Amino acid sequence: xxxxxxxxxxxxxxxxxxxxxxxxxxxxxxxxxxxxxxxxxxxxxxxxxxxxxxxxxxxxxx
Numbered sequence: 051x052x053x054x055x056x057x058x059x060x061x062x063x064x065x066x067x068x069x070x071x072x073x074x075x076x077x078x079x080x081x082x083x084x085x086x087x088x089x090x091x092x093x094x095x096x097x098x099x100x101x102x103x104x105x106x107x108x109x110x111x112x
Contacts, residue, residue: 063093064100078090
């Protein structure tokens with residue numbers, strides 16, 4: 051079972067992956083100020099992994 055924070059993280063990662071980079075940076079700046087650098091860095095890292103996985107699945111399914 052997921053915790054509320056784990057679900058929040060997963061949703062934020064998917065949402066961020068769909069945004070243009072300038073909006074991602076702006077959001078992560080706010081996250082860093084409010085929730086800390088480690089949270090912002092983890093979101094950024096997981097978002098990049100999500101984008102890579104999405105590109106890979108699109109390339110193989112097309």
